[in-house]
Amino acid sequence: xxxxxxxxxxxxxxxxxxxxxxxxxxxxxxxxxxxxxxxxxxxxxxxxxxxxxxxxxxxxxxxxxxxxxxxxxxxxxxxxxxxxxxxxxxxxxxxxxxxxxxxxxxxxxxxxxxxxxxxxxxxxxxxxxxxxxxxxxxxxxxxxxxxxxxxxxxxxxxxxxxxxxxxxxxxxxxxxxxxxxxxxxxxxxxxxxxxxxxxxxxxxxxxxxxxxxxxxxxxxxxxxxxxxxxxxxxxxxxxxx
Amino acid sequence: xxxxxxxxxxxxxxxxxxxxxxxxxxxxxxxxxxxxxxxxxxxxxxxxxxxxxxxxxxxxxxxxxxxxxxxxxxxxxxxxxxxxxxxxxxxxxxxxxxxxxxxxxxxxxxxxxxxxxxxxxxxxxxxxxxxxxxxxxxxxxxxxxxxxxxxxxxxxxxxxxxxxxxxxxxxxxxxxxxxxxxxxxxxxxxxxxxxxxxxxxxxxxxxxxxxxxxxxxxxxxxxxxxxxxxxxxxxxxxxxxxxxxxxxxxxxxxxxxxxxxxxxxxxxxxxxxxxxxxxxxxxxxxxxxxxxxxxxxxxxxxxxxxxxxxxxxxxxxxxxxxxxxxxxxxxxxxxxxxxxxxxxxxxxxxxxxxxxxxxxxxxxxxxxxxxxxxxxxxxxxxxxxxxxxxxxxxxxxxxxxxxxx
Numbered sequence: 001x002x003x004x005x006x007x008x009x010x011x012x013x014x015x016x017x018x019x020x021x022x023x024x025x026x027x028x029x030x031x032x033x034x035x036x037x038x039x040x041x042x043x044x045x046x047x048x049x050x051x052x053x054x055x056x057x058x059x060x061x062x063x064x065x066x067x068x069x070x071x072x073x074x075x076x077x078x079x080x081x082x083x084x085x086x087x088x089x090x091x092x093x094x095x096x097x098x099x100x101x102x103x104x105x106x107x108x109x110x111x112x113x114x115x116x117x118x119x120x121x122x123x124x125x126x127x128x129x130x131x132x133x134x135x136x137x138x139x140x141x142x143x144x145x146x147x148x149x150x151x152x153x154x155x156x157x158x159x160x161x162x163x164x165x166x167x168x169x170x171x172x173x174x175x176x177x178x179x180x181x182x183x184x185x186x187x188x189x190x191x192x193x194x195x196x197x198x199x200x201x202x203x204x205x206x207x208x209x210x211x212x213x214x215x216x217x218x219x220x221x222x223x224x225x226x227x228x229x230x231x232x233x234x235x236x237x238x239x240x241x
Numbered sequence: 242x243x244x245x246x247x248x249x250x251x252x253x254x255x256x257x258x259x260x261x262x263x264x265x266x267x268x269x270x271x272x273x274x275x276x277x278x279x280x281x282x283x284x285x286x287x288x289x290x291x292x293x294x295x296x297x298x299x300x301x302x303x304x305x306x307x308x309x310x311x312x313x314x315x316x317x318x319x320x321x322x323x324x325x326x327x328x329x330x331x332x333x334x335x336x337x338x339x340x341x342x343x344x345x346x347x348x349x350x351x352x353x354x355x356x357x358x359x360x361x362x363x364x365x366x367x368x369x370x371x372x373x374x375x376x377x378x379x380x381x382x383x384x385x386x387x388x389x390x391x392x393x394x395x396x397x398x399x400x401x402x403x404x405x406x407x408x409x410x411x412x413x414x415x416x417x418x419x420x421x422x423x424x425x426x427x428x429x430x431x432x433x434x435x436x437x438x439x440x441x442x443x444x445x446x447x448x449x450x451x452x453x454x455x456x457x458x459x460x461x462x463x464x465x466x467x468x469x470x471x472x473x474x475x476x477x478x479x480x481x482x483x484x485x486x487x488x489x490x491x492x493x494x495x496x497x498x499x500x501x502x503x504x505x506x507x508x509x510x511x512x513x514x515x516x517x518x519x520x521x522x523x524x525x526x527x528x529x530x531x532x533x534x535x536x537x538x539x540x541x542x543x544x545x546x547x548x549x550x551x552x553x554x555x556x557x558x559x560x561x562x563x564x565x566x567x568x569x570x571x572x573x574x575x576x577x578x579x580x581x582x583x584x585x586x587x588x589x590x591x592x593x594x595x596x597x598x599x600x601x602x603x604x605x606x607x608x609x610x611x612x613x614x615x616x617x618x619x620x621x622x623x624x625x626x627x628x629x630x631x632x633x634x635x636x637x638x639x640x641x642x643x644x645x646x
Contacts, residue, residue: 056561056640087565094563105558105643109258121247122563166562 001068002029003173003205004053009062009072011048011228022048023059024228030174030207035200035239037208037216040225047178049225050209054097054176055089067096067173094122098167102179104159106151112138112162113147119170137165141195157188164195168204175199175206181215193218244568252576255548266544267584269537270622274588274615275595276533280526281611282596284519289606291515293437294445295508301478302376302507303485305330305468309504311514323502326466328453330492331370334470337488340481342473345372346453348464354449355421356409364405365448366422368456369469376471382406384416384431387452395454399427403435403446423459427451478507534618537584538626545577545630556634557642570635577627578620585619 011023022045030036040046051057052064055071064072071084071092084092099105106115116134125133138147141161151159160180167175177196181189197218200206210216220239224232256263308320328346335344347369353362373379374386379400387398399420406415419426427449436445457464472481482505489503549556556569589612599605 051640054561087567090560090563090565093561099561101643105554105561107555107558109254118559119562121244122559122565122568124244 002065003032003034003067004028004030005063005065006052006059007063009052009059009064011045011052011057012060021228023052026062026228026230028223028230030205033200033203033205034221035206035208035219037210037219037222038225039211039213039216039222040231041211044225045228046209046211046225048228050176050178050207053174053207054099055084055092058083058089066092069096090122094119095170096173098170098172098175100160100163100167100175100177100180102182104151104156104163104183106159106162106166108151111148111150112143112154112165115151115162116147116166116169119166123170133169134165137169138162140168140199141165155188156184157191160184160188160192161195164192164199168199173205175204176209177206178209179211180208181210181212189215245571248568248572249575249579251572252579255552255576256579259548262544263580266540266580267587269533269540270581270584270619271537271588271591273530273534273537273622274585274619275591276526276530277618278589278592278607278611278615279595280530281614282592282605282607284522284526285608285611286605287519287522295511300508301472301481303470303472303478303482304506305334305470305485305489306504306506307465310506310510320504324493326468326503328462328466330466330489331468333492334468334485334488337491338481338484340472340476340484341470343372343376343471344468345370345376346466346468347373348453348456348460348466350460350464352422354405354409356418359409361405361408361447363447364402366456366459367448367450368453368460369450370453373450373469376469380434382432382434383414384429386431386450392452392454395452395458397425397427397455398430398452400431400433400450401429402433402448404444405447405449406432422449422451425455425459427455478509482507534622537581538622540626541577541580541623542626542630544580545573545627546633548576549573549630549634552634553637553642553645556637557639557645560637560639561643566635569637570631573631573634574624574627577631578623581619581623581626582616585616585622588619589615 006026006028009023009026009028010021013020013022026045026049038046038049048057052059053066055066059072061074062072063070063074069092070076071089093099106112107118113131113134116137117130120130120133135144135147138144141164143158143161143165146154146158151162154162164175164180167177175196180196181192184192193215196206196208206219208216208219216222217236217238220236222232222234222236223230224234305326307323307326308317312320331344331346334341338344347367349365349367351363352366353360354364354366355361371387371389371392379386381400382403384400386400387396390396391398401409401415401420409415409420410418415429415432418429420429421427433446433448433450470481470485472478485505486501489505490499490501493502495502559569592607592615596605596607
């Protein structure tokens with residue numbers, strides 16, 4: 001069974017009187033430990049798809065099953081839990097999704113360690129265990145020595161590594177990275193992508209949203225979006241090897 | 242549990258990041274709680290003073306007088322034409338009544354008293370009989386009250402109040418000394434124990450008591466008389482009052498349809514009058530307090546809206562990481578409550594200081610109950626003013642919030 005299965009997913013936004021069709025029937029399966037890039041020009045529905053996969057948003061119609069859990073299913077009514085509540089979505093995000101954002105999105109004025117602790121706090125894990133887990137995650141991204149620094153005392157690359165540690169700390173089903181190198185220089189970008197590759201090698205499932213071909217090539221599979229539909233779904237040289 | 246603790250910690254951190262702003266916001270609550278606790282202290286102080294003041298009046302004593310103690314302005318003109326209360330009534334009442342133990346006529350006026358070079362002005366000179374000692378349950382510090390024969394013959398003996406003793410006899414024992422009123426010498430036979438001040442303002446120790454006959458020799462017989470009446474032990478005041486009214490109507494020869502042309506006053510009248518004043522003070526106090534707390538609460542609400550707006554992105558991030566609505570709500574609500582509670586604590590501390598100063602002039606005590614109430618009120622203010630902004634934060638859409646710059 002696929003880790004992630006979207007079937008005929010649509011998303012329609014109502015902007016004033018106009019209905020914007022951001023997704024027009026997406027069918028997508030991602031297996032465990034896959035490394036997938038989602039590419040497409042702006043307005044192609046990349047962000048919307050990422051929000052839906054990340055459970056930040058729900059589809060207008062279609063079915064979305066993540067790690068055996070039905071996130072959205074038109075055919076099951078509200079009572080059958082075909083549509084999850086905000087808090088249920090928050091729980092899934094906390095347990096199954098690790099977000100990495102273009103702008104890092106670390107909380108300012110708290111330490112790197114505390115930033116990494118946040119998902120564990122919301123998961124209700126006790127302080128002692130939580131700190132151990134957060135330190136372990138920071139060790140994985142080679143930032144153990146910087147854990148007591150605040151984000152503004154860290155470089156861009158370091159900040160993104162803290163964000164990656166935060167995404168990893170609760171052992172999510174998917175690591176969801178939205179333009180993770182968009183705000184970084186080329187040297188740092190390579191460093192971050194090396195880290196992503198390593199995390200994939202360690203067994204993580206990674207979905208990477210980007211518009212840079214070079215970055216996308218790190219994945220084993222590239223899904224091209226156009227006008228809210230999947231235009232092409234190709235396997236990269238890395239995927240063939 | 243852990244999440245709640247963390248939320249409180251985060252709220253405290255958020256407050257510490259904006260100390261000046263938080264303090265200015267607190268000011269409103271500080272003033273509000275200051276007015277709550279000061280008002281409460283003042284009211285309980287007034288209550289205490291009142292109770293201790295009327296204690297000396299004797300709870301079950303009835304006073305037959307021409308005028309009632311409390312009347313509306315223009316009523317005075319009606320009462321004015323009433324016949325005077327006569328001295329003889331006291332004995333007649335005692336003869337006829339079965340429920341009354343003591344009844345004594347008394348009269349008073351203000352005058353000056355002298356001893357050697359010392360003079361005290363504005364002393365309340367009371368003329369009464371030996372029965373007064375039993376009616377008002379006077380406590381003597383030294384000496385004795387005058388006896389029945391002294392009373393009957395109008396002996397020149399005098400019982401003095403505590404203030405008179407300290408003013409006229411700073412360094413000697415007053416007993417047996419002779420003090421002068423209007424050129425007449427009176428021998429001091431007793432000193433009344435200190436009674437304190439009525440409502441904390443008027444001294445009740447600035448008095449002297451002489452036999453009524455002696456009083457009348459000084460000031461004539463035409464002065465208004467008041468008759469103090471004490472029921473027998475075990476007889477309810479109201480029952481005695483009923484009999485007293487009946488006897489007085491008989492003495493005045495009133496027909497059944499006539500209205501009473503005398504007043505029977507009792508401590509209860511004071512109590513009722515005071516209850517009205519107290520109610521007014523409370524209503525006004527509550528109004529002022531509520532108003533200042535509302536202003537303080539609006540201040541908190543305002544700053545919480547700003548805080549939610551400033552931290553929209555943070556809220557978005559927290560939600561993306563799995564914070565549920567209730568956690569976000571709790572975090573912002575606890576921020577509002579902490580600001581309010583700290584304001585409340587500061588307000589109480591200021592009150593403690595102020596009460597310490599006021600205590601030198603007036604009875605004032607900050608009770609533990611009042612402290613608890615003040616703290617609860619400040620928490621409640623925090624909750625009420627924080628709930629709307631916190632709810633707004635909790636309902637933010639994570640996608641929009643996270644993009645907010």
